[in-house]
Amino acid sequence: MSSEVPGTRSDADRIRMQFDTLAAMADDLAGHFALEPLLERILRHTMELLGCDSGSICTVDEVAGTYRKDVDLGVGCQAGETYPLDEGVTGEVVRARTSVIFDEYAQVRRGHISGPDRAALHGVIGVPIRWNGAIIGTCVLFSRDPVRKFTQSDATLLELFATHAGIAITNARLHAQAADRASEAAIMTERERVVRDVHDTVGRGLAAILLRLDEAERAIYTSGDPRGALTGARDAARSALTETQRTVLGLGPALLDGHSLSEAVSLELAWVESAASLSTRLVVVGESQPLAPEIARQLFRIVQEALTNVIEHAGARQVRVGLVYGSQAVTALIEDDGRGFDVEALAQPPAFPLRGLGLQGLAARAQHLGGSVQIESTPLWGTRVRAELPYFGGGPSEAPRSRWRVLVVHENAVVRAGLVRMLGLAEPDIQVVGEVADAASAVEAYGLLHPHVVLANLDLPHIDGVQLTSHLRASDPAAAVVLLITTVTDERVRDAAQVGAAGFAEFGTDAPGLARSVVAAARGDLLVTAEFLSRFTASLARAESDGDFADDPLTAREREVRALVEQGLPDKQIATALGISVKTVEKHVGAILRKTGAANRTVLAGQALHN
Structure with a gap:
């Protein structure tokens, strides 16, 4: 006969319920929810599991000295309120830097719940929500049962659930930062476009005006009639004003209205001949094809800016423009026989920023549409600009930047070589700057090489990956460590996360997955897959059933x-x-x-x- 008291849950039922709750929370985190609804789901799961009907999840800002009640269920209805960090259960948790337990709510200093609700509350438990060693929030539960006393085992279990809340809060913050950065990038891209277009338009207009004024000045000194030149200067100024207004409004060059690209370039060359007395020639190779409006617009701007540079700086006698229609892309070639310049010297700072907004604009326009610009020039031997754009645009190509520096730490030389090759093949932006066999060498190499990411084996000899992570994070809080693990069931995975490991990769991970983990860590992002999280959660639940969370x-x-x-x-x-x-x-x-x-x-x- 069973000795189980009627109405109570058996240990097996309790463990099964905990596992089901953990699995449900993992599914929630794998979905796409706004932060507050997701925190509410986590809190409801937690209250159900611990037999409570009241609780709250708060986010903490220790720098500001405040905390906000993001979710508050059952009592008080204080969701959305902000309080000082020296008040309430959250204040007690932050002050203690660990979990707190009270047998009666009356023991909480400066508690916010008052009236009948305050008298009805008895046991209280609060645990910190941590990420990378910092307290970013708290999870608090209240009991109305005067007999219910929370234990350290409850605190240990609640801390596990707080980890889920920490993931949700951190993911929400990262998504918000990503959205802000995307918005800033879009604004910056548009600002750069306007600056480039206005620069090109104004520069071209001013060049035409100055040429006409120079002509008028020469006429005056030679007793000629300057009125024709002054009329030309007035017309050039009016044209420049119109083009600048069109640019600010986001409209294309007026010459493209009702004209093909080759026709617009031909009209531009006619302006060059009249403005600078240059000999010009247009060559079209291949069968002309219709271009996407943005492709035609940017390629014409490139041609315009290159011709303006010829007029202002080259001192050339002739210029030739070629349009080559290929199978995948259209190419513009602008060649002159002017004085030329040293391309490498111009590219060196500070010369390039002071001189070359126009040249920077040529490259930026092409890169924005997935194309390229090459500039070849030799002093006294002229200049050649080659711009190639795909017919329908390939999307912005990334500007050159430094590669992610990675330090690989594994005791086996063959494994190290395999990791280096996997990273190199999967992600060209990763550069392995060092390979070492143990934690002591890794610490020394980190100080010398300053890598963006340390990719280390969890099972290092003598000093394992957890201890290495802890040491590196203590010496450099920005250190990003990705640990190679054999299985998510290893309890050291949780230990490593608590000391600030930036990510984990199982030895069965393919090359792209490994590279994604490394790049995410380098960027300061969180990369936790639903599969990894679910298996990690399941392993913790099994560990709990084996007694890991007992006394x-x-x-x-x-x-x-x-x-x-x-x-x-x-x-x-x-x-x-x-x-x-x-x-x-x-x-x-x-x-x-x-x-x-x-x-x-x-x-x-x-x-x-x-x-």
Whole structure:
């Protein structure tokens, strides 16, 4: 006959319920929810699991000294309110830097709940929500049952749920930052477009005006009639004003209205001949094809700016423009026989920023549409500009930037070589700047090389990946460490996340997946896949059912290993006795030392004697 009290849950039911709740929370995090509804779902799951009907999740801003109640269920209805960090349960959690438990709500200093609700509340538990070692929020539960007393086991379980809230909050913040950056990038792109277009239009107009004024000045000095030149200057100024207005309004050049690209270029060359007395020629190669409006507009602007540079700087006698219609792209070639210049010298700072907004604009226009610009010039031998754009645009090509520097840490040279090759093949923007075999060498290499990311094996000899991460983060809070793990069931995964590991990659991950993890860490982003999260959550639930969250922090296997360590057996004999590998024994010993606080095996054995 069962001895279970009617109406109570068996241990099996309780564990099954915890697992189901964890799985449901993992599914929520894998979905696409706004932050507050997702936090409410997490809080409701948590209250149901711990048998409470009231609670709150708050976000903490320690710099400002405040916290905000994002979700508040059951009592008070204070969602959306902001309070100082020296008040309420959240204030107690932040002050203690750990979980807090009160048998009565009246024990909470400066609590916000008053009236009948305050008198109805008894037990209180609050845990910190952490990310990268900082407290970013709290999760608080209240009990109305005067008999209900929260325990440390409840706190340990609630901390696990707080991890889900931490992921949700961090993801929301990252998405908000990404949206802000995208908006800023769009504004900056449009601003750069307007600056380029206005620069080109105004520069072209001023060049025409100055040429006409020079002509008028020469006429005056030679007793000629300057009125024709002055009329030309007035017309040039009026044309420049019109073109500038069209540019600011986002309209294309007036010459493209009702004309093909080749016709517009022909009219532009006619202006060059009249304005600068240059000999011009237009050559069209291939069968002319219709172009997307933005392609025609930007290519014509490139031709205009190149011709303006010829007039202002080249001192040329003739200029030739070629339009080549290929199978995939259209190319414009602008060649002159002027004085030329040293391209490499002009590209060096500070010469390029001071001189070459026009030249920068040529390249920027092409890159914006997935094309390219090449400039070839030799002093006294003229200049050649070659601009190529795809017919329908290939999207912005990324401007050259430094590559992500990565330090690889693994004890096996063959594995290191494989990791280097995988990263190189999967992501050209990754540059492996160093390869070392152990944590001590990694610390030294980090100080010398300053990599963006350290890709390290969790199972490093002597000092494992958790300890390496902790050391690097202590010396440099910006250090980004991605750990290679054998399985998500390794309890050190959670330890590593708590000390600030930026990401995890299983050894079965393919090259693109590994590269994505590294690049995400380099950018400061969070990359947690739904599959990884679900399996990680499931492993923690199984660990809880095995006793990980009981008063004894050691698992059943760790207790077996500890007993043999206390007998003085070496790792090899322990492995033989338990039928496991030596490496697994080393892993368990490391976990035992961390959980018990023992500095080494001798201290651990001494603890057993004193017990």
